[in-house]
Amino acid sequence: MSVKITDICIACGACIDECPVEAIVDDDDNPNDDGCYFVHSEKCVECVGHNDEPACASACPTEGCIVWDAVVASQPHRDDISDDKRSAHTPVVE
Ligand code: SF4
Ligand code: SF4
Numbered sequence: 530m531s532v533k534i535t536d537i538c539i540a541c542g543a544c545i546d547e548c549p550v551e552a553i554v555d556d557d558d559n560p561n562d563d564g565c566y567f568v569h570s571e572k573c574v575e576c577v578g579h580n581d582e583p584a585c586a587s588a589c590p591t592e593g594c595i596v597w598d599a600v601v602a603s604q605p606h607r608d609d610i611s612d613d614k615r616s617a618h619t620p621v622v623e
Pocket of ligand 2: 534538544591
């Protein structure tokens with residue numbers, strides 16, 4: 530994973546156009562079909578080289594909705610985010 534959208538997502542759409550690598554899909558295209566937006570982890574670069582912090586999380590109005598998840602091998606990721614934060618699914622914006 531990378532960052533992850535959790536089930537408190539209200540499908541408002543604020544995040545999707547903020548992603549510089551088109552890693553986010555809407556609820557219609559969510560492979561889990563759970564009514565939430567979804568981050569394709571194999572595409573997410575955690576906004577490294579694009580923004581100071583994950584743009585999706587900055588744009589999201591739902592507090593705690595977007596969380597850190599495990600690093601995807603070979604994908605860019607933020608070295609300053611601890612494994613503890615990732616394994617605990619800590620919100621990107623706290
Ligand atoms: S962290 Fe950046 S690259 Fe990853 S899904 Fe969010 S906006 Fe896209
Ligand atoms: S901005 Fe947040 S609440 Fe809105 S669709 Fe994206 S993840 Fe869901």
